Amino acid sequence: MKINSFGVSTLKKPIPGFSEIVIRGIVFVILISFAVSILYPLFWLFINALRTNQELFLDTWGMPKDWLWGNFTKAWNFGVGRYFFNSIIVTFISTIFTILISAFAAFPLSRFNFRGRYAILMGIISGLMLTPQGSLISLYKLLQFLGIYNTYFALIIPYIAYRVPFVTFLIWSYFISLPKEIEESAYMDGCSDWQVFWQIIMPMSKPIIATAALLSSRVFWNEFMFALVFVEKEDLKTIPVGLMNLKSNLATDWTVLLAGLATSALPIIIVFLLLQKHFIRGLTIGGVKG
Numbered sequence: 001m002k003i004n005s006f007g008v009s010t011l012k013k014p015i016p017g018f019s020e021i022v023i024r025g026i027v028f029v030i031l032i033s034f035a036v037s038i039l040y041p042l043f044w045l046f047i048n049a050l051r052t053n054q055e056l057f058l059d060t061w062g063m064p065k066d067w068l069w070g071n072f073t074k075a076w077n078f079g080v081g082r083y084f085f086n087s088i089i090v091t092f093i094s095t096i097f098t099i100l101i102s103a104f105a106a107f108p109l110s111r112f113n114f115r116g117r118y119a120i121l122m123g124i125i126s127g128l129m130l131t132p133q134g135s136l137i138s139l140y141k142l143l144q145f146l147g148i149y150n151t152y153f154a155l156i157i158p159y160i161a162y163r164v165p166f167v168t169f170l171i172w173s174y175f176i177s178l179p180k181e182i183e184e185s186a187y188m189d190g191c192s193d194w195q196v197f198w199q200i201i202m203p204m205s206k207p208i209i210a211t212a213a214l215l216s217s218r219v220f221w222n223e224f225m226f227a228l229v230f231v232e233k234e235d236l237k238t239i240p241v242g243l244m245n246l247k248s249n250l251a252t253d254w255t256v257l258l259a260g261l262a263t264s265a266l267p268i269i270i271v272f273l274l275l276q277k278h279f280i281r282g283l284t285i286g287g288v289k290g
Contacts, residue, residue: 042265049259056255068255075246075260082235083242084263090152090238091220094159098216099209101160102167107197110175111183121172127165132158136229143230154230155238159220167212174208175201210275218268239264 048056049071051064076084108114109121139158143149148157182204183196191199202209224240231237237245243264246257 046262049262071256071259074256080260083239087238090155091217094156094220095217098160098163102164102171105168106172106175110172125169150232163216170212214275
């Protein structure tokens with residue numbers, strides 16, 4: 001304990017020991033290595049998207065002599081722009097409806113006491129055991145029967161159906177941690193169930209909503225199998241399938257293809273940077289809750 005000039009005692013921060021310094025150093029090196037293993041491939045992708053094919057094959061790890069920003073323009077004009085727009089439509093609509101449906105399901109299951117609610121919850125969560133690959137043929141036949149094959153809905157509806165179980169469980173686990181005193185006081189003030197849900201519960205759940213939105217949008221944006229099988233029209237193809245069109249069996253402009261891949265990676269990176277604060281809170285809230 002140390003007394004300052006004002007006569008107030010202050011606690012002196014203990015000096016870390018040698019073993020603690022070593023442990024911190026090891027953890028720091030591991031985290032730096034992990035960050036480099038993730039960031040360097042992205043750096044390599046963007047750098048080589050600005051080079052020529054000759055530079056790419058002769059000096060794979062080098063820097064570009066001339067920064068060819070025109071590769072991004074070529075990739076965009078070759079169809080990446082159309083695929084990009086299709087992916088935005090499918091991802092945005094699928095994410096919004098997945099969050100809404102899951103929140104509507106999680107609210108009564110977490111805040112109301114009624115018979116069979118855990119059976120309903122288990123029934124929803126059991127959807128996690130269904131594999132998209134195993135239902136590919138049946139879904140193909142069903143979409144043709146409904147007349148929505150080769151449309152945006154052929155992707156949106158299966159995406160929502162397969163993502164709702166996980167997101168419902170994620171939001172439900174957050175809802176049950178919220179104190180019930182808040183909504184009880186709202187009921188005493190005359191609020192309805194809808195007002196409690198939309199004006200109290202949902203604003204309090206921004207971290208988990210952002211986390212669910214980020215995780216879902218990443219899955220929807222990168223999904224390949226359904227996008228390949230359920231959509232044949234060139235004008236409706238999404239980024240993962242559409243980028244195959246930039247690859248030719250005879251002559252492929254690899255740097256333009258890399259530019260297309262870099263363009264497709266940007267939206268998810270930007271969304272993560274915008275939502276990272278809520279994303280981290282959503283992942284850690286359960287660990288610091290009591």
